[in-house]
Amino acid sequence: MGALRVGVIGGGQLARMMTPPAINLAIDIKVLAEAEGSSAALATTMVGDYTQVEVVREFAKSVDVITFDHEHVPLAVLEALEAEGVSVQPPSKALAFAQNKLAMRKRLGALGLPMPDWAEIQDAETLDAFIEAHGGVAILKTPIGGYDGKGVRVVRSASDASDWLGNLAQYGGSLLAEEKVDFVRELAQLSARRPSGQFEPWPLVQTIQENGVCSVVLAPAPAVDQATLDRTAEIAKSVAEGLGVTGVLAVEMFEARDGRILINELAMRPHNSGHFSIEGSVTSQFEQHLRAVLDLPLGSAAPRAAHAVMVNLLGVDGQNDFVQAYSGALAAHPEAKVHTYGKSARAGRKMGHVTVVADSAEHALAEAQGASAVLLRG
Amino acid sequence: MGALRVGVIGGGQLARMMTPPAINLAIDIKVLAEAEGSSAALATTMVGDYTQVEVVREFAKSVDVITFDHEHVPLAVLEALEAEGVSVQPPSKALAFAQNKLAMRKRLGALGLPMPDWAEIQDAETLDAFIEAHGGVAILKTPIGGYDGKGVRVVRSASDASDWLGNLAQYGGSLLAEEKVDFVRELAQLSARRPSGQFEPWPLVQTIQENGVCSVVLAPAPAVDQATLDRTAEIAKSVAEGLGVTGVLAVEMFEARDGRILINELAMRPHNSGHFSIEGSVTSQFEQHLRAVLDLPLGSAAPRAAHAVMVNLLGVDGQNDFVQAYSGALAAHPEAKVHTYGKSARAGRKMGHVTVVADSAEHALAEAQGASAVLLRG
Numbered sequence: 001m002g003a004l005r006v007g008v009i010g011g012g013q014l015a016r017m018m019t020p021p022a023i024n025l026a027i028d029i030k031v032l033a034e035a036e037g038s039s040a041a042l043a044t045t046m047v048g049d050y051t052q053v054e055v056v057r058e059f060a061k062s063v064d065v066i067t068f069d070h071e072h073v074p075l076a077v078l079e080a081l082e083a084e085g086v087s088v089q090p091p092s093k094a095l096a097f098a099q100n101k102l103a104m105r106k107r108l109g110a111l112g113l114p115m116p117d118w119a120e121i122q123d124a125e126t127l128d129a130f131i132e133a134h135g136g137v138a139i140l141k142t143p144i145g146g147y148d149g150k151g152v153r154v155v156r157s158a159s160d161a162s163d164w165l166g167n168l169a170q171y172g173g174s175l176l177a178e179e180k181v182d183f184v185r186e187l188a189q190l191s192a193r194r195p196s197g198q199f200e201p202w203p204l205v206q207t208i209q210e211n212g213v214c215s216v217v218l219a220p221a222p223a224v225d226q227a228t229l230d231r232t233a234e235i236a237k238s239v240a241e242g243l244g245v246t247g248v249l250a251v252e253m254f255e256a257r258d259g260r261i262l263i264n265e266l267a268m269r270p271h272n273s274g275h276f277s278i279e280g281s282v283t284s285q286f287e288q289h290l291r292a293v294l295d296l297p298l299g300s301a302a303p304r305a306a307h308a309v310m311v312n313l314l315g316v317d318g319q320n321d322f323v324q325a326y327s328g329a330l331a332a333h334p335e336a337k338v339h340t341y342g343k344s345a346r347a348g349r350k351m352g353h354v355t356v357v358a359d360s361a362e363h364a365l366a367e368a369q370g371a372s373a374v375l376l377r378g
Numbered sequence: 379m380g381a382l383r384v385g386v387i388g389g390g391q392l393a394r395m396m397t398p399p400a401i402n403l404a405i406d407i408k409v410l411a412e413a414e415g416s417s418a419a420l421a422t423t424m425v426g427d428y429t430q431v432e433v434v435r436e437f438a439k440s441v442d443v444i445t446f447d448h449e450h451v452p453l454a455v456l457e458a459l460e461a462e463g464v465s466v467q468p469p470s471k472a473l474a475f476a477q478n479k480l481a482m483r484k485r486l487g488a489l490g491l492p493m494p495d496w497a498e499i500q501d502a503e504t505l506d507a508f509i510e511a512h513g514g515v516a517i518l519k520t521p522i523g524g525y526d527g528k529g530v531r532v533v534r535s536a537s538d539a540s541d542w543l544g545n546l547a548q549y550g551g552s553l554l555a556e557e558k559v560d561f562v563r564e565l566a567q568l569s570a571r572r573p574s575g576q577f578e579p580w581p582l583v584q585t586i587q588e589n590g591v592c593s594v595v596l597a598p599a600p601a602v603d604q605a606t607l608d609r610t611a612e613i614a615k616s617v618a619e620g621l622g623v624t625g626v627l628a629v630e631m632f633e634a635r636d637g638r639i640l641i642n643e644l645a646m647r648p649h650n651s652g653h654f655s656i657e658g659s660v661t662s663q664f665e666q667h668l669r670a671v672l673d674l675p676l677g678s679a680a681p682r683a684a685h686a687v688m689v690n691l692l693g694v695d696g697q698n699d700f701v702q703a704y705s706g707a708l709a710a711h712p713e714a715k716v717h718t719y720g721k722s723a724r725a726g727r728k729m730g731h732v733t734v735v736a737d738s739a740e741h742a743l744a745e746a747q748g749a750s751a752v753l754l755r756g
Contacts, residue, residue: 282713357682
């Protein structure tokens with residue numbers, strides 16, 4: 001067999017969830033994990049430190065293309081491999097924008113894409129001025145290293161960020177201040193793009209966050225007019241093309257009270273907002289990502305059912321195993337599709353998710369939340 | 379984690395296709411394969427001879443339940459393990475009927491279930507009398523060892539089977555003669571049953587065979603009245619309970635020209651007639667099999683779409699790789715879900731399959747056959 005070989009850096013749940021479609025399509029998936037016993041252990045072929053170029057180079061020899069479970073591989077490592085002819089998807093030039101929120105804001109600005117007001121912050125005075133100009137409050141972010149609500153803070157005065165301002169070098173020399181958007185809800189536009197250009201968006205979804213972590217996804221987003229759907233798909237296409245993203249791209253957006261659609265965050269990989277697509281779409285984000293990074297034709301992203309609802313299973317301290325709750329959850333919720341990531345629990349950690357597809361959004365939500373509640377009770 | 383551990387004997391495509399739902403549910407799937415590099419290589423934890431009790435015993439120590447990719451494990455091996463307290467699902471007492479078609483006919487007869495006329499044959503005279511009583515033709519089967527059209531022959535005289543009649547001992551001492559049913563089509567009723575009794579049937583499907591091998595499956599079977607649907611589900615339940623089957627059971631049936639529904643063959647494992655369920659059902663046969671053998675509550679077997687059509691990819695000699703045809707097939711058929719088993723090709727071998735789900739059966743069939751044609755062209 002002239003096998004298709006994909007190497008995934010990172011052994012988290014995203015690499016884990018790429019494994020089923022890889023099996024279906026006979027794609028030889030290999031994972032470089034940080035440690036033994038990761039969430040993606042079944043597909044792990046190498047354990048090592050992804051910040052070491054020699055480690056990643058050795059791993060790259062065994063595959064046709066390198067892609068990612070996360071966005072934390074140092075650009076220098078990827079640039080070195082690209083210079084040696086390794087196919088890295090998305091490429092380092094795109095990941096540069098995922099790794100640095102300030103670079104991302106500058107690039108989106110150059111592309112004329114809609115986003116919250118923002119400013120580069122290097123001192124307390126500039127920050128206080130930004131806060132004052134935006135109603136006495138701002139969102140302050142470290143440009144590098146943040147995820148799931150980490151590296152993000154609501155500030156009402158520069159004194160709320162004196163620790164960050166005093167250690168600017170470790171955040172790349174600047175902070176990013178953003179307008180605190182008065183939003184009615186959060187939306188996410190998932191899409192995929194091949195290196196050769198084909199672009200395929202999924203229907204727009206609504207995401208519901210709790211404590212900065214995604215909790216529920218409603219697919220499609222309810223009550224959105226066609227103009228908005230066209231607009232969000234167009235935004236995703238502009239981002240993908242303008243930043244040179246390949247594979248799956250998630251564009252997280254605010255729907256502001258004043259009607260503006262504003263880009264919040266980007267993820268250049270399969271994303272929590274797209275887990276619904278495993279059961280909810282003709283082609284899941286994990287299959288599509290594999291197809292895209294191999295530059296194979298993309299599948300249909302059309303829905304398989306009128307509604308899909310995904311509910312995250314967030315870890316609860318002291319409850320280390322919801323597999324033991326399967327009997328109760330599966331008996332009460334026979335439509336629920338349960339995904340368990342094989343991770344040890346800690347409070348707030350993404351341990352799994354439940355998706356229900358149905359003709360009725362209310363039914364799907366009730367069943368997904370019902371199953372989730374039983375599982376988390378343990 | 380108090381992991382759920384399932385051991386599958388046999389490294390074929392059925393074990394391979396159990397792997398994705400095992401990943402989803404964090405079920406620790408382990409495969410005992412006949413050789414390295416099997417279709418289920420990713421989940422293979424042991425390579426060995428499943429006819430040796432010491433091999434299977436050693437494998438069984440690593441799991442909570444033993445189940446199967448095929449029905450060929452010697453009963454004596456399974457009986458020995460059961461006597462030692464190993465959970466074998468389906469149990470040896472059920473598999474006895476899958477391994478011996480004559481024992482199966484006798485048991486179905488005792489249960490009063492509908493099937494073709496049949497007779498146990500130990501000599502030419504009895505066979506000729508059976509042929510004469512059934513219009514000059516009969517189907518003759520070796521009770522043990524047949525599959526996919528092997529061990530089955532159309533006979534018009536005992537002289538057509540002199541080789542088998544002269545070597546009766548190697549077929550268990552008898553042959554099985556069956557009425558050659560004048561059927562209008564073939565149907566299959568897939569179901570699952572837990573050791574503790576829960577039973578869940580999928581909707582009835584129609585199977586289309588070519589040269590004794592399944593070629594196309596239409597789900598649901600078109601133009602079947604409710605009485606027949608009720609009847610076929612009831613037949614499957616009677617078989618599962620009457621033969622003590624656990625896990626997935628496929629009951630292959632003839633719809634005779636005179637209207638009778640007659641049981642043809644049984645398979646006590648996920649079956650080709652149920653591959654459509656991966657995309658076509660809320661719960662696939664592979665997930666349901668894992669849940670059933672672990673005695674977990676069964677999932678909904680309801681359809682996800684109005685129609686699902688599955689087309690087998692049967693090997694063509696001299697064409698050893700349809701992965702190279704992905705570009706053409708996936709570009710032309712973005713709705714097609716391609717499953718490739720990672721097996722080397724030989725003529726007629728099941729190499730993969732394509733499923734399309736759609737509102738229209740005609741569209742699903744055209745797309746699945748279209749994708750299949752491109753893939754097989756290579």
